[in-house]
Amino acid sequence: MYQVNEEHQMLRDLVKKFVRNELMPLEKNVLERFASGQQASLSDDENAKLFKQCKDLGLWALDVPEEVGGANLPAVALVGVNEELGYTCVPFTFPPDSPNLHMLLATASPEQRKKYLEPYAAGETSSAIAISEPGAGGDPAGMKTRAVKDGNDWVINGRKIWISRIAKADFTIAMAVTDPNLGARGGITAFLIDKGTPGLVVARAIPMLAGQRTYEVVFEDCRVPETQVLGRIGAGFAPMQMRLTIRRLQMGSWCVGMAQRALDMLVEHANQRVTFGEKLADRQAIQWWVADAAMKLHACRLMVMDAAVKQDEGRDVRMEASMIKVYATEMASEVIDHAQQAFGAMGVTQELPLSIMAQKVRTMRVYEGPSEVHRMVIARRIFGGR
Numbered sequence: 263m264y265q266v267n268e269e270h271q272m273l274r275d276l277v278k279k280f281v282r283n284e285l286m287p288l289e290k291n292v293l294e295r296f297a298s299g300q301q302a303s304l305s306d307d308e309n310a311k312l313f314k315q316c317k318d319l320g321l322w323a324l325d326v327p328e329e330v331g332g333a334n335l336p337a338v339a340l341v342g343v344n345e346e347l348g349y350t351c352v353p354f355t356f357p358p359d360s361p362n363l364h365m366l367l368a369t370a371s372p373e374q375r376k377k378y379l380e381p382y383a384a385g386e387t388s389s390a391i392a393i394s395e396p397g398a399g400g401d402p403a404g405m406k407t408r409a410v411k412d413g414n415d416w417v418i419n420g421r422k423i424w425i426s427r428i429a430k431a432d433f434t435i436a437m438a439v440t441d442p443n444l445g446a447r448g449g450i451t452a453f454l455i456d457k458g459t460p461g462l463v464v465a466r467a468i469p470m471l472a473g474q475r476t477y478e479v480v481f482e483d484c485r486v487p488e489t490q491v492l493g494r495i496g497a498g499f500a501p502m503q504m505r506l507t508i509r510r511l512q513m514g515s516w517c518v519g520m521a522q523r524a525l526d527m528l529v530e531h532a533n534q535r536v537t538f539g540e541k542l543a544d545r546q547a548i549q550w551w552v553a554d555a556a557m558k559l560h561a562c563r564l565m566v567m568d569a570a571v572k573q574d575e576g577r578d579v580r581m582e583a584s585m586i587k588v589y590a591t592e593m594a595s596e597v598i599d600h601a602q603q604a605f606g607a608m609g610v611t612q613e614l615p616l617s618i619m620a621q622k623v624r625t626m627r628v629y630e631g632p633s634e635v636h637r638m639v640i641a642r643r644i645f646g647g648r
Contacts, residue, residue, distance in 0.1 A: 323358065348523075364505060394423055402446060421481070436455050437502060451495050514569070518594075565590075587633070598620045
């Protein structure tokens with residue numbers, strides 16, 4: 263039913279080579295940083311070298327429209343790309359990061375496209391998005407950060423948390439309430455805030471699992487001109503949800519990649535490891551773990567591809583995205599956990615990629631909407647939107 267055309271398969275093969283030849287050799291460096299309590303990320307030099315290779319190979323701006331210099335690839339082509347990237351514990355995505363890109367594409371004015379979208383699409387700038395708040399994580403409708411009109415400016419006050427990359431980002435998309443009476447139904451607006459804007463204060467870095475970092479920021483009378491409104495006033499909620507849907511589909515592919523890596527490691531180890539005179543591969547417990555992993559990986563791949571096909575057709579895939587977010591993260595958690603168990607003590611060291619992958623997928627069950635919220639959303643839609 264889901265035929266991958268030759269061009270998209272060639273792209274995936276190219277990405278697979280890039281991951282195996284360029285990214286996986288860097289796993290040792292990332293794991294050493296992770297084990298020593300540092301951020302499990304690539305160095306600036308490592309990133310610079312990889313970015314140059316990406317440009318040389320054409321692995322750049324893959325889903326960016328052609329009018330701003332991209333390859334304009336459909337979602338079905340990106341499924342394979344993201345699955346291959348998920349196969350390694352090295353944190354790397356081909357620039358630019360897709361979700362914020364698509365939010366800009368959907369909402370940016372001609373002036374904003376020139377100032378923000380075009381440099382971002384070219385990989386010359388980086389971005390962050392500030393949505394969650396200390397009291398409103400999984401429920402954006404509970405947002406309290408306010409933006410109040412003052413002459414030709416907007417003045418923003420409030421606090422945001424769990425923001426990735428904001429310490430280095432050239433600009434941030436910040437969500438704020440502009441009409442408390444309307445809330446999520448017409449009262450939330452998106453703003454573009456440049457790095458260094460007075461009143462935008464990075465309050466602290468928060469160490470997370472898998473050697474990741476997020477940040478808490480405070481808006482203290484942060485004044486931005488009317489030109490920094492992204493999209494229409496009060497219409498920030500829908501583009502934000504669209505952005506989240508794109509990320510959730512990416513996460514599905516990443517989880518498939520991680521689970522496939524864990525399964526491959528489990529199978530290789532089980533074929534070599536002998537306990538009590540018998541290979542692990544000959545023990546029923548291991549065989550059932552492998553069989554269950556293979557079945558669930560197959561199901562998840564079909565779920566992600568189904569959603570990608572529908573997205574390319576312009577259909578609403580929010581329901582499918584929620585299903586993928588829950589199923590893929592929980593599937594990957596189980597497969598990685600079984601791989602760790604099969605490896606015994608070695609499986610829970612920080613010398614193998616399994617530990618960092620386990621922590622990474624654990625955080626994925628929380629961000630971009632926790633599993634419980636997605637289950638609630640799925641059930642509500644099945645019950646008829648109640």
